[in-house]
Amino acid sequence: MIxxxxxxVLSTSAGDLxxxxxxxxxxxxWMVLLGLLLRWSGRLLWWCLRHPVVTVSVVLALWLYVxxxxxxxxxxxxxxxxxxxxxxxxxxxxxxxxxxxxxLGSCRRVFVYRRAWREAMxxxxxxxxxxxxxxxxxxxxxxxxxxxxxxxxxxxxxQTPEQFQAVSANLAYAFGRRHxxxxxxxxxxxxxxxxxxxxxxxxVDRVRYRDRPTxxxxxxxxxxxxxxxxxxxxxxxxxxxxxxxxxxxEDLRTWSLHLLSTHVLLGGATRSGKGSVLWSLxxxxxxxxxxxxxxxxVIDPKGGMEFGLGRPMFARFxxxxxxxxxxxxxxxxxxxRERQTRLAGRVRVHTPTEADPLVVVLIDxxxxxxxxxxxxxxxxxxxxxxxxxxxxxxxxxxxVVAALQDPRKDVLPFRDLFPTRIALGLTxxxxxxxxxxxxxxxxGALADQMPxxxxxxxxxxxxxxxxxxxxxxxxxxxxxxxxMARQYPAPxxxxxxxxxxxxxxxxxxxxxxxxxxxxGPLLPESLRNLLDRDAGGxxx
Ligand SMILES: Nc1ncnc2c1ncn2[C@@H]1O[C@H](COP(=O)(O)OP(=O)(O)OP(=O)(O)O)[C@@H](O)[C@H]1O
Ligand SMILES: [Mg+2]
Numbered sequence: 164m165i166x167x168x169x170x171x172v173l174s175t176s177a178g179d180l181x182x183x184x185x186x187x188x189x190x191x192x193w194m195v196l197l198g199l200l201l202r203w204s205g206r207l208l209w210w211c212l213r214h215p216v217v218t219v220s221v222v223l224a225l226w227l228y229v230x231x232x233x234x235x236x237x238x239x240x241x242x243x244x245x246x247x248x249x250x251x252x253x254x255x256x257x258x259x260x261x262x263x264x265x266x267l268g269s270c271r272r273v274f275v276y277r278r279a280w281r282e283a284m285x286x287x288x289x290x291x292x293x294x295x296x297x298x299x300x301x302x303x304x305x306x307x308x309x310x311x312x313x314x315x316x317x318x319x320x321x322q323t324p325e326q327f328q329a330v331s332a333n334l335a336y337a338f339g340r341r342h343x344x345x346x347x348x349x350x351x352x353x354x355x356x357x358x359x360x361x362x363x364x365x366x367v368d369r370v371r372y373r374d375r376p377t378x379x380x381x382x383x384x385x386x387x388x389x390x391x392x393x394x395x396x397x398x399x400x401x402x403x404x405x406x407x408x409x410x411x412x413e414d415l416r417t418w419s420l421h422l423l424s425t426h427v428l429l430g431g432a433t434r435s436g437k438g439s440v441l442w443s444l445x446x447x448x449x450x451x452x453x454x455x456x457x458x459x460x461v462i463d464p465k466g467g468m469e470f471g472l473g474r475p476m477f478a479r480f481x482x483x484x485x486x487x488x489x490x491x492x493x494x495x496x497x498x499x500r501e502r503q504t505r506l507a508g509r510v511r512v513h514t515p516t517e518a519d520p521l522v523v524v525l526i527d528x529x530x531x532x533x534x535x536x537x538x539x540x541x542x543x544x545x546x547x548x549x550x551x552x553x554x555x556x557x558x559x560x561x562x563v564v565a566a567l568q569d570p571r572k573d574v575l576p577f578r579d580l581f582p583t584r585i586a587l588g589l590t591x592x593x594x595x596x597x598x599x600x601x602x603x604x605x606x607g608a609l610a611d612q613m614p615x616x617x618x619x620x621x622x623x624x625x626x627x628x629x630x631x632x633x634x635x636x637x638x639x640x641x642x643x644x645x646x647m648a649r650q651y652p653a654p655x656x657x658x659x660x661x662x663x664x665x666x667x668x669x670x671x672x673x674x675x676x677x678x679x680x681x682x683g684p685l686l687p688e689s690l691r692n693l694l695d696r697d698a699g700g701x702x703x
Contacts, residue, residue, distance in 0.1 A: 264307050271312055272305035276338065283337035287330045291319045303378070310388045310415050313350065314381040324379045328630075331607045335383060342384040342413070344607050346630050350380055350414075388415050389620050389635040395643055398449040398651070402457065404521065407447045409440070410623075410634035418623060418634045420444070422523075422564075424512060424557045426580065429566040430598035431587030436619030437566040438469055440585060441525060442639040444564065445473060448523070449651035452476050457521040458657055460495060462488045464531035472644045478657035488532060489541055492548035495524050495561055498660055499552060502559040513560035522561045522660065524552065529567040534574040546576070553580035570597040587621035588613030599624060603631055 211218040227235035251258040284290045284299045291298050300322070304315040318327075324347035327334070335343035353368040393411045406419035420427070422444075431437045451457035458478040463470040467482030474480055479494075481487040506513060515521035526532065533549070536542045552563050567575060571594075578597065586598040592611045595604040599622060604610075608622035608631035619636040639647075 259308055267307040268305040268312065271307060272302070276302055276305055276312075276314060279338060283334065287333045287337055289319075289322070289326065289330065291321070293319075307385070308414065310384065310386050310413060312383045312385050314383070316379050316381055317377055318379055325605070327379050327381065328606045331381075332609065334381060338383055340383045340385065342387065342633065344382045344384075344413070344630065344633070346380040346382065346628070348374070348380075348628055349378075350382060382414070384413055388413060389633065390616070393619070393635050393637045395443070395446055395637045395639050398446060398647075400450040401454070402448050402451040404457075404515065407444065409443045409447065410621075410636040413633050418632065420583070422562065423515075423521075424562075425583045426553055426557060426562055427564040427583045427585065428570075428575075428578065428581035428598065429564070429585045429587070430570045430589060430594065431566070431568065431621065432590045433568055434618070435588035435613070435621075436636065436638075437527070437587060439619040439638050440587070440621070440636045441469070441527060441564070441566060442473075442644065443637045445476060445525070446637075446639055446643070446647060449476070449647055451515075451521070452653050453651040455517045455520055455654045455657065456515055457523060458653065458660060460491055460522060460524045462491060462524070462526045462532070464488070464528045469527050470525075472641060473648045475648045475652035478653045478660070485532070485536055485538065485541055485545075489544045489548070492524070492545055492552065495522065495556070496548050496551050498522055499556050499559055499561045502561070503555070506559060512558050515560055519560070520660070524561070524563045526563065526565040529565040530569055530574045533576065549577060550580075553577050557582070570594055572597075585621050585623050586610040587619070588617060595622075599631060602629075607631055 224236060227239065247258070247262060250262065280302055281290075281299060285297065289300055298319050300319055301317040302314060303317055306313045306315075316327075318324075324345055327345045331343045331345050334345075335341055349372055353365075353372045356364040356368070388411060396408045396417070404423040405421050407422055408417045408419045410418040412418045429437055429440050431440075445452075445459065448457050448459070452459060459476060460479040461470050461477045461481070463480070463482040464485075465482075467474075467480075470477070470480070471482065479491055481491045502513060502519075513519070532545045533542070536545070549563070552561060556562060563581075565581070569575075570578060570589075572578060584599050586595055586603075586608060587610065589595055589598065589610045592604060595608055595610045596602065598610070599608050603622070603624065606629060610622050613620060617635075619638060621634060621636065622631045623634055624630075625632050
């Protein structure tokens, strides 16, 4: 039975309904005032304990003012501003990490996000009702850098990061920004620690970067770093195939492609800047092309319009005849077969060397080969070579990097065989998932909403997380291409790779006879002895 509330019963209706006036305790005025004062002081004390930096600063400022009047405030402020300016001038990145970022983050937390939090969460549909009361996601921390504000948010019990990802655009506009991204794990990798205290810092990092499934990270783009054209990256003498710098990320870091052991599919509408992605890749491979560590086999069905300028860099090139393109692909399959025979039983993954280079088959406008080609026989031949290359080439260093405009299955039947995908501006929302994989658009890859200026801007999926990242690829101009072609031509003997490696066939391995197994437990001892004796007799 439910207990009756404390108070005076005013009336009872015919049913069980009781109308009760709560009992009031009358207190003297001084006691109420004292209670209120105690409550406010308690709150103030708690606030001071939670914000020690602000408290100490205010106390210090008051003390300086009382002791030295106005100069006591102005002189330290001028000194601090000068020190900060010098710090920024000497090392801007550490200045952002340790001073400006946390300071700006704290200010924006109080003056921007906290003020709009309740309204934004409710109107974006992230407030839940529990026990007849609204429960909001909790804003824990704001960290700013040059480009982004990263908000650490504790979800309401029962929410998932997908719910936040579904309303990421609403969240961006709710806080007056154009782009927002939701990360289910803390964005950014732990820093590499060196020096004496590295072990301690690594321990701290393990705690800081631990998996925290109750949190989501909302990154709001404060200053869009992708609005300006990205200049070409420096060409490394020896390319690191696991991290080829190609694009600028929203957070001003560099996005690098892991090319080794993968095939890359690049989807983008016409004039979206596919050329700049392919040329950025060619550029960072330049050092390897000249030294012979990597061979580019290029198919340019636009008659050489896109890649003709860089012809000296390419070991093989087909631009006009589809027959020649089919031959090129067949030969790539031959290289694949030769490598499989040679490497089988020795290694499981091919490591590129100058004697045995990485072969990258670069295809612009792939649909011209797989869908729009009139000659059915030729199309079938191309399809079968492509299928083989895509399904078996990654491990033996014969990779395919293909660009196309229309990612539908009937245009590109091998879509699923590309492990790495890049989506530039696309024309339809459904194409985003076709290029980047199921659910990518829901997770914030709005490649179909690219503004007109966003040439070479696209979405990539970062290694190790399912969350898409917005990047802008470097723009390689025609003059840069001419320079590259002069500086990094492929070696003279680059075209005939099969003649260079020499074919070998793997020989049958020497096999040892199997040792006789110990007898199974199912046979009785006497029978086993009998069998063993017989076997011994046979052997003699
Ligand atoms: N990263 C970039 N930064 C700035 N401008 C770019 C970038 N990439 C391309 N552009 C510009 O965008 C235009 C189209 O680029 P591009 O020819 O590479 O597109 P595409 O996707 O290959 O088009 P198509 O399908 O017609 O071949 C060009 O005028 C180029 O100057
Ligand atoms: Mg193009």
